[in-house]
Amino acid sequence: MDLQTLLNERNLSKYQLSKLSGVPKTTIMDICAGRSDMERCNAKTVQKLAQALNCTMEDMMKLSSLYDEKGLPKDRSYLECGLPEFLQESIQAMVKAWQKVDNGENYTLWDCDYCNLQSDINSAEVNQIISPEQAWYLREKYLRMERE
Structure with a gap:
C-alpha cells in the first residue's frame, strides 16, 4: 500500500x-x-x-511508493500490453524453458528459446513494433538480462 x-x-x-x-x-x-x-x-x-x-x-x-525515483510506475506490466503474437509465443516458450532449467531438468533447447526470444525482441524494436523501453523490460524480465 x-x-x-x-x-x-x-x-x-x-x-x-x-x-x-x-x-x-x-x-x-x-x-x-x-x-x-x-x-x-x-x-x-x-x-x-x-x-x-x-x-x-x-x-x-x-508504505511503499507505486512509482520509482523517475516518477514511473514500479509495476511495469503495462509494457506487455499489445505485444504482437510472434513475440507472445516466444515469451511463452522462454517461460517454459526457464521453468525446466530452474527445476534442474536437462533441457537442451533452452539456448534456442533464448535466441529466438532475443531475436524477436530485437526485430520488434528495430521495426518499431515495440518501444525501446518495452524491449528492455522484456529482456530484463524474460531473458534475465541486466542493463549496464
Whole structure:
C-alpha cells in the first residue's frame, strides 16, 4: 500500500494531512507522486505523519511508493500490453524453458528459446513494433538480462 491509497481509504486529502501533521503539503505530494520515498524522510516527518494518521512509525515505513525515483510506475506490466503474437509465443516458450532449467531438468533447447526470444525482441524494436523501453523490460524480465 502507498500513502495515496491510505489517504483515499481514510477519506483525507493531502492538504488535510498536511494540516493535521504539520508536514508541508509539498512533501506529502512528493511522497504520493513517487518523487520522494518514506525511507528518505527524516524520523520527525515520519512521526508526524504516523500520529496524524493514527498509526505507528513502523506502519508508515511499510508504505511503499507505486512509482520509482523517475516518477514511473514500479509495476511495469503495462509494457506487455499489445505485444504482437510472434513475440507472445516466444515469451511463452522462454517461460517454459526457464521453468525446466530452474527445476534442474536437462533441457537442451533452452539456448534456442533464448535466441529466438532475443531475436524477436530485437526485430520488434528495430521495426518499431515495440518501444525501446518495452524491449528492455522484456529482456530484463524474460531473458534475465541486466542493463549496464
